[in-house]
Amino acid sequence: MASPEIEALSGALARLPGLGPRSARRAVLHLLKRRETSLATLLGALQAVNDRLSTCSICGNVDTSDPCAVCADPRRDARALCVVEEVADLWALERSRLFPGRFHVLGGRLSALEGVRPEDLAIDGLIRRVANGGVDEVVLAMNATLEGQTTAHYLAERLEQFPVRLTQLAHGLPVGGELDYLDEGTLAQALRARRPLA
Amino acid sequence: MASPEIEALSGALARLPGLGPRSARRAVLHLLKRRETSLATLLGALQAVNDRLSTCSICGNVDTSDPCAVCADPRRDARALCVVEEVADLWALERSRLFPGRFHVLGGRLSALEGVRPEDLAIDGLIRRVANGGVDEVVLAMNATLEGQTTAHYLAERLEQFPVRLTQLAHGLPVGGELDYLDEGTLAQALRARRPLA
Numbered sequence: 001m002a003s004p005e006i007e008a009l010s011g012a013l014a015r016l017p018g019l020g021p022r023s024a025r026r027a028v029l030h031l032l033k034r035r036e037t038s039l040a041t042l043l044g045a046l047q048a049v050n051d052r053l054s055t056c057s058i059c060g061n062v063d064t065s066d067p068c069a070v071c072a073d074p075r076r077d078a079r080a081l082c083v084v085e086e087v088a089d090l091w092a093l094e095r096s097r098l099f100p101g102r103f104h105v106l107g108g109r110l111s112a113l114e115g116v117r118p119e120d121l122a123i124d125g126l127i128r129r130v131a132n133g134g135v136d137e138v139v140l141a142m143n144a145t146l147e148g149q150t151t152a153h154y155l156a157e158r159l160e161q162f163p164v165r166l167t168q169l170a171h172g173l174p175v176g177g178e179l180d181y182l183d184e185g186t187l188a189q190a191l192r193a194r195r196p197l198a
Numbered sequence: 199m200a201s202p203e204i205e206a207l208s209g210a211l212a213r214l215p216g217l218g219p220r221s222a223r224r225a226v227l228h229l230l231k232r233r234e235t236s237l238a239t240l241l242g243a244l245q246a247v248n249d250r251l252s253t254c255s256i257c258g259n260v261d262t263s264d265p266c267a268v269c270a271d272p273r274r275d276a277r278a279l280c281v282v283e284e285v286a287d288l289w290a291l292e293r294s295r296l297f298p299g300r301f302h303v304l305g306g307r308l309s310a311l312e313g314v315r316p317e318d319l320a321i322d323g324l325i326r327r328v329a330n331g332g333v334d335e336v337v338l339a340m341n342a343t344l345e346g347q348t349t350a351h352y353l354a355e356r357l358e359q360f361p362v363r364l365t366q367l368a369h370g371l372p373v374g375g376e377l378d379y380l381d382e383g384t385l386a387q388a389l390r391a392r393r394p395l396a
């Protein structure tokens with residue numbers, strides 16, 4: 001129906017989560033009809049992100065600077081560290097604006113089924129950050145899934161040698177729920193009512 | 199929550215039809231986590247389209263070449279001309295693969311409410327194409343809206359001086375329906391059953 005370049009753009013958009021072939025075609029048309037505004041803006045934004053994208057060497061967040069904006073912010077409380085499975089979880093917590101501390105992104109969760117072992121996650125870096133001192137509390141903000149809770153318990157065992165308070169998000173989270181899908185109210189409540197790990 | 203560059207990308211994606219702030223954030227995360235595949239692919243595709251995008255000087259289609267792929271294709275039947283309101287409608291008809299002729303995009307529809315007059319649409323170009331001869335049939339494929347039908351009747355009056363058969367899409371289209379939202383089966387049926395304009 002269209003040139004190879006337009007088909008390729010449509011295909012690239014269709015592979016984004018939340019878009020399918022039909023909505024990708026509508027998005028392409030929207031862009032083509034607004035070359036100077038939408039198309040140029042999106043292209044510039046993608047280019048800027050692509051040029052500067054990096055993974056934070058401290059916490060594992062993705063950002064356009066290293067250290068990331070959270071780690072570089074002197075107003076963040078370095079004594080509280082929130083451990084999350086994925087970057088998406090960090091962003092979900094940031095949107096709630098309720099956690100004043102810093103983060104550590106594991107890059108996944110322990111999974112016998114998928115063959116994910118401790119050495120596949122950013123656990124050594126976490127241990128190092130805690131061992132360096134200055135951290136009073138570690139919030140184990142894993143998803144309320146079996147694998148998330150297994151990961152939290154594994155981390156609790158590895159961290160119990162350090163003089164830090166280990167907490168986890170309150171279990172008001174729906175069972176099987178993933179942080180990134182929760183509304184901010186639920187997330188806020190779970191964070192406020194966080195409790196020491198049993 | 200993130201750097202200005204990432205916020206800008208999220209904002210640009212959120213303004214695409216079918217995406218909102220939430221799905222745009224998920225799309226950004228998807229891209230950030232797949233820098234070498236998704237992000238690079240989308241960036242390259244957008245760049246290629248932006249570099250080559252043009253409006254067809256014959257029919258008004260947007261494509262990466264001028265004339266567009268439809269107008270440049272010698273296998274298309276130049277004797278049948280299908281007039282549509284928008285590029286989106288041309289694409290919808292192309293997806294059905296049922297119209298073997300060429301197109302003419304008006305760029306809108308007559309509208310007293312929105313102050314769209316004949317001189318605001320690509321009507322002179324249409325008259326010129328028909329006046330040049332070689333066209334046997336003009337399909338007035340306007341939307342089944344009041345404004346679409348007003349536009350079709352206006353065009354029929356302007357074209358009745360020429361020895362061409364004027365047809366319109368069969369009215370099996372849902373009232374108020376817009377071509378670009380129809381499934382291909384409905385569109386195919388309407389095109390097959392097209393009839394002379396009363």
Ligand SMILES: [Zn+2]
Pocket residue numbers: 056057058059060061067068069070071072
């Ligand atoms: Zn960081």
Ligand SMILES: [Zn+2]
Pocket residue numbers: 254255256257258259265266267268269270
């Ligand atoms: Zn053309």
